Amino acid sequence: MVLLRHISVALTAAVAALGSALFLALSYFYRRRVWSPRAEYSSIREEEEEEREKRQVLVLGLDGAGKSSLLQGLTPGEAAARRGRCRPTRGFNFMSLDAPACQLDFLEIGGGEDLRRYWLDYLRRTHVLVYVVDSSDRSRLPLAKAELHRLLRVEPQLPVVVLGNKQDKPDAVSVSELHEALSLGAVADDRKLFLLAAQLDSKGAKRRSCQGLDTVQDLLLQLV
Numbered sequence: 001m002v003l004l005r006h007i008s009v010a011l012t013a014a015v016a017a018l019g020s021a022l023f024l025a026l027s028y029f030y031r032r033r034v035w036s037p038r039a040e041y042s043s044i045r046e047e048e049e050e051e052r053e054k055r056q057v058l059v060l061g062l063d064g065a066g067k068s069s070l071l072q073g074l075t076p077g078e079a080a081a082r083r084g085r086c087r088p089t090r091g092f093n094f095m096s097l098d099a100p101a102c103q104l105d106f107l108e109i110g111g112g113e114d115l116r117r118y119w120l121d122y123l124r125r126t127h128v129l130v131y132v133v134d135s136s137d138r139s140r141l142p143l144a145k146a147e148l149h150r151l152l153r154v155e156p157q158l159p160v161v162v163l164g165n166k167q168d169k170p171d172a173v174s175v176s177e178l179h180e181a182l183s184l185g186a187v188a189d190d191r192k193l194f195l196l197a198a199q200l201d202s203k204g205a206k207r208r209s210c211q212g213l214d215t216v217q218d219l220l221l222q223l224v
């Protein structure tokens, strides 16, 4: 009887010791995985870096100017096959471009009359404005100018790239005429403002024939 009691006490002690050892091992393991200050610090740093590397490019301009064509032209890979098949944007259109230094997030808001009232809502969150103009749409150049200057008044410091698109069309105005028609000379000297000629729709041809794309991309990477 006494022997049995000794064996039972010994077994209880062994189970208790094993349990404690297991508990200590598990606590140590989870403390290292969950609470390590170094791990927490590095995950915060990673999130911050991810956030810091994103830059938003807002793409605006009247309907039919070529905003979606710009986004398609800049999209690498599969989308290239769909170039030249743009439909009017009924809301917004988004595309990301991974550059070595950062991620460029392009956001196009449709240029139809009903959508233009929303343009201002997106200005404050953006790093660069790309304003696309149909250089051949002569009758609507005054409207394109009025809408551009409305945007410029709201964000006096925002860098702006104006693209004089559809330069392939015979009735397109030249870049200097566009400068005049859009009253770009009246824009404050301290604003970063660029006017580039472009031909963004290649009707299914390769990127090389979409004139202005590489220049636009390089310029944007410098501005953001």
Ligand SMILES: Nc1nc2c(ncn2[C@@H]2O[C@H](COP(=O)(O)OP(=O)(O)OP(=O)(O)O)[C@@H](O)[C@H]2O)c(=O)[nH]1
Binding pocket: 061, 062, 063, 064, 065, 066, 067, 068, 069, 070, 084, 085, 086, 087, 088, 089, 090, 109, 110, 111, 112, 132, 165, 166, 167, 168, 169, 198, 199, 200, 201
């Ligand atoms: N000839 C010519 N056509 C172009 C050029 N760029 C765009 N287009 C055409 O113009 C039309 C309108 O282009 P989109 O890119 O859809 O215009 P958008 O500014 O996105 O228009 P919304 O989405 O309606 O605001 C399409 O049929 C394009 O194929 C260009 O450089 N030359």
Ligand SMILES: [Mg+2]
Binding pocket: 067, 068, 069, 086, 087, 088, 089, 093, 108, 110, 111
């Ligand atoms: Mg569009």
